[in-house]
Amino acid sequence: MIxxxxxxxxxxxxxxxKSKDRGPVLIGEIADAEKLPRKFLEQILLxxxxxxxxxxxxxxxxxxxxxxxxxxxxxxxxxxTFNGPLALVPCVSATxxxxxxxxxxxxxxxxxxxxxxVRDITAEILxxxxxxxxxAMENSxxxxxxxxxxx
Numbered sequence: 001m002i003x004x005x006x007x008x009x010x011x012x013x014x015x016x017x018k019s020k021d022r023g024p025v026l027i028g029e030i031a032d033a034e035k036l037p038r039k040f041l042e043q044i045l046l047x048x049x050x051x052x053x054x055x056x057x058x059x060x061x062x063x064x065x066x067x068x069x070x071x072x073x074x075x076x077x078x079x080x081t082f083n084g085p086l087a088l089v090p091c092v093s094a095t096x097x098x099x100x101x102x103x104x105x106x107x108x109x110x111x112x113x114x115x116x117x118v119r120d121i122t123a124e125i126l127x128x129x130x131x132x133x134x135x136a137m138e139n140s141x142x143x144x145x146x147x148x149x150x151x
Contacts, residue, residue, distance in 0.1 A: 008036050017131050
């Protein structure tokens with residue numbers, strides 16, 4: 001299950017992608033429109049800014065805006081940033097590998113092998129889905145037509 005931080009980050013990014021032609025957007029506007037807690041959102045947007053996914057402008061007409069093209073922002077990067085590794089068990093993690101203490105036969109462990117498949121398929125889907133695709137999905141009634149949009 002993804003964390004609320006990851007979900008809120010994705011919701012805020014979708015909102016900013018939909019508003020990208022307007023220029024910077026205030027935190028309060030995003031929080032109100034998406035029904036997100038403002039203080040929590042501030043922390044999330046600051047982290048996205050530190051990753052250079054977002055940029056900000058201070059002063060009049062200030063706020064946050066996308067620092068990258070929505071096609072170049074992978075859902076997988078956002079999920080990993082706020083959730084950590086995609087793997088359900090540490091012995092298949094690409095970024096936080098750790099052998100399970102109770103494992104008697106690492107190479108032939110059925111649990112490890114199936115969890116690796118789960119991790120690989122999850123990574124393929126999340127890394128292959130861009131912010132642009134999420135926006136298209138929200139603007140479409142079917143997943144298929146939204147996915148065709150981003151090809």
